[in-house]
Amino acid sequence: MSHDLLNIHSIIPLSKVNGPGNRMVVFFQGCDKNCPGCFNPDTHSFETISLYSPGALFKKYPPNKRIEGITLSGGEPFLQPEGLFELLKTAKENFNLSTVVYTGFTYKEIRQKPECLPCLEFIDVLIDGRYVESKKEPSLLARGSTNQRLYLLSSRYKREDFYMPGKIEVIIGKDGVVTNTGFGKIDIKQAMQIET
Numbered sequence: 001m002s003h004d005l006l007n008i009h010s011i012i013p014l015s016k017v018n019g020p021g022n023r024m025v026v027f028f029q030g031c032d033k034n035c036p037g038c039f040n041p042d043t044h045s046f047e048t049i050s051l052y053s054p055g056a057l058f059k060k061y062p063p064n065k066r067i068e069g070i071t072l073s074g075g076e077p078f079l080q081p082e083g084l085f086e087l088l089k090t091a092k093e094n095f096n097l098s099t100v101v102y103t104g105f106t107y108k109e110i111r112q113k114p115e116c117l118p119c120l121e122f123i124d125v126l127i128d129g130r131y132v133e134s135k136k137e138p139s140l141l142a143r144g145s146t147n148q149r150l151y152l153l154s155s156r157y158k159r160e161d162f163y164m165p166g167k168i169e170v171i172i173g174k175d176g177v178v179t180n181t182g183f184g185k186i187d188i189k190q191a192m193q194i195e196t
């Protein structure tokens with residue numbers, strides 16, 4: 001597999017609950033941290049789901065004028081550092097998008113990985129650290145647990161831009177697939193009365 005090809009779990013073309021404003025959200029596939037209570041366990045396996053070059057990804061999901069940025073989550077984006085770098089660079093330079101990245105690594109761990117360092121230049125906000133269930137965020141900032149820190153790596157945003165208490169979205173795709181995203185919990189089946 002070419003290193004600039006990204007193995008992607010899923011993409012939400014427009015979300016209002018994954019960082020400031022309207023954002024495209026890209027979930028990377030593959031994570032080895034196994035945090036108990038992880039909100040997205042389907043992203044853990046390293047099987048190939050959908051391969052995209054950054055160019056192909058933006059061709060399939062062109063950011064419209066309503067999109068102010070891209071949020072990268074997972075899975076673990078920094079386990080695909082070359083593709084991550086190209087995606088961030090393309091988002092900034094070709095589409096003038098702001099960039100928010102969630103990672104299970106700490107900022108310190110990332111700075112110790114030479115292959116990850118170039119990515120930092122193109123990230124506006126990094127939200128770091130493993131998810132710790134006992135420190136679950138009481139739905140205030142856009143993070144899973146209170147051990148995770150927001151690093152404002154540029155002047156683009158302020159900490160309060162990430163204040164989104166209990167915001168969630170339920171997205172029903174054209175294919176009928178229902179996605180629950182954001183920083184709150186909802187029982188989709190109960191809420192939508194989906195029968196199993």
Ligand code: SF4
Binds near residue numbers: 038040041
């Ligand atoms: S680092 Fe993130 S994706 Fe990986 S197991 Fe932990 S919470 Fe889940």
